Amino acid sequence: MDPTQVRVKSDEKLSIKQSLFYGFQSLLACNLFLGPFVLIGVFQMDVTLAASFIGMTFLACGIATIIQAGFFLKMQVIQGVSFATFGAIIAVVMGADFATLVGALLVSSLFIVILGYFKLFSKLVKKFIPGLVAGTVIIVVGIALMPITITSIVDLPGNPGENFLIAGVTFGLLLIFMRLGRKNNRFGKILSIGGVIYAIVIGTIVASFFGQVDLSPIGSASWFSIPKLFPFGPPKFEINTILVFLVIMTISMIESIGTWFTITEMSGDEVDDARLDRGVMGEGLGVFIGSLVGGLPISSYASNTGVLVVTKVFSRYAAIGAGVIAVAMAFSPKLMFLIAIVPAPVIWGVYGIVCIAVLMSGINSIKRYPTTERNNLVVGIAILATIGTGLLPMTIVGVMPGIISYLFQAAIAIGCIAAIVANLVIPEQADDKVQLDISEGQ
Known part of the structure; x- marks a missing residue:
């Protein structure tokens, strides 16, 4: 995206009404329900535990978003459950329990905070995560999420x-709103900044004609409920699980950094070393606090870059608004169910556009790099590793040793590692470089 097309810059203040409107839009598009919904199905939770689990996730994500956007990174980032961690989460909980997962998250998140506090992460980024790798990570995320969109619609009851009709109508509506939103008039601005919400509302209305909208949970849900501290019991600290999550959390941070750099490419903003280390501290602190209330590993959602492509509103106050809404929803089951009634095909229809936007954001962020054989190999190897990992049957992954098995259950994690290793192993020549690197905040 051309930074000159930015409607609202990162430090530009919004009114409370605007912050909540833009924040609500990002919250819907990022679909924070998706992470807990997947795990609820995997762990076969009952209705009561499932509702509590969703509340924990929203509280953790809301707090983490407010911390990042308000005090540390100070960018329009939405914190959500990291899909790169799902394989490890499932393996740990199935093999032990949630208390063991929480213990590992508490330790690994403090490790991330320490790396940021002592300004070590920015040094690691300069050596291991140049702009080419950061952009490739976003490409990997987009590619990994695309098949999930299609298979999830196929698997819907x-x-x-x-289901495909509803998803297709929603997809088409958002696409139309995006294109009309490019018109330089008031109508275009209205469609651009609210296109995601408009598509979801109309898609939900269409779905209601097929009997897919059930309003009864809203009426039966309570208005207020207080989340519990350590809902799964006191944390357990198991050394092997902690070691696994030290690696997993580092990979999750790489995913987040790729998102930050992608946003700067679109907004014309910058992430210098000091801001990067603050962001790392903020992310680690968000995971730590979220773990206290039973939350899952959190990262800066790449999905939100897809929303930013549509709205061009980069104000961090929109993210703060999203965080406030998420926290409010965590304390009010009735508000959570208000979003939960949006039918799954509608969400996946929007998510299709978001995946495309994420992928293209990554491609745009590496455009400045010469298309040399070496650079093409770095990107291509990461993409191959991501797709290949996603196609591996569990009969093979399940017999891999410990930490390797955890990692190969997360295609995004393997793609990130492949990008880093390829960048280090394949020698870089003068013609492979650009004069300025986005990892230096450009």
Whole structure:
């Protein structure tokens, strides 16, 4: 995106109404329900535990978003459950329990905070995560999420034809709103800044004609509920699990940094070393606090870059608004169910556009790098590793040793590692470089 097309810059203040409106839009598009919904299905939780689990996740994500956007990174980033960690989460909980997962997250998040506090992460980024790798990570995230969009629609209960129709209508509406939103008039601005919400609302109305909208949970849900501290019991500290999550959390940070750099490419903002280390501290602190209330590993959602492509509103106050809404929802089951009634096909229809936007954001961020054989190999190897890992059957992954098995259950994690290793192993020549690197805040 051309930074001159930015409507609202990162430090530009918004009114409370605007902050909540833009924040609500990002919250819907990022679909913070998705992470807990996936794990609820995997762990076969009952309705009561599932509702509590969703509340924990929203509280953790809301607090982490406010911390990042308000005090540390100070960018329009939405903190959500990191998909790069799902394989390890499932393996740990199935093999032990949630208390063991929480213990590992508490220790690994403090490790991340320490790296940021002593300004070590920025040094690691300069050596291991140049702009080419950061952009490739975003490409990997986009590619890994795309098949999830299609397979999730296929696996939805009900009539597959109806589900694809609803998703397709929502997808098409958002696409139309994006294109019309480029018109330089008031109508265009209205469609641009609210296109995601408009598409979701109309898509939900369409879904209601197929009987896919159930308002009853809103009426039966309570208005207020206080989340519990350590809902899974006192944390357990198991050395092997902690070691696994030290690696997993570092990979999750790489995913976040790629998101930050992608946002700067679109907004014309910058992430210098000091800001990067603050962001690392903020992310680690967000995971630590979230773990106290039973939250899951959190990262800066790449999905939000797709929203920013549509709205061009980069104000961090929009992210703060999203965080406030998420926290409010965590304390109010009725508000959570208000978003939860949005049918899954509608969400996946929006997510299709978001995946495309994430992928293209990554491609745009590496455009400045020469298309040399070496650079092409770095990007291509990461993409191959991501797709290949996603296609590996569990019969193979399950027999891999410990930490290797955890990692190969997360295609994004393997893609990130492949990008870093390829960048280090394949010698870089003068014609592979650019004069300025986005990892230096450009």
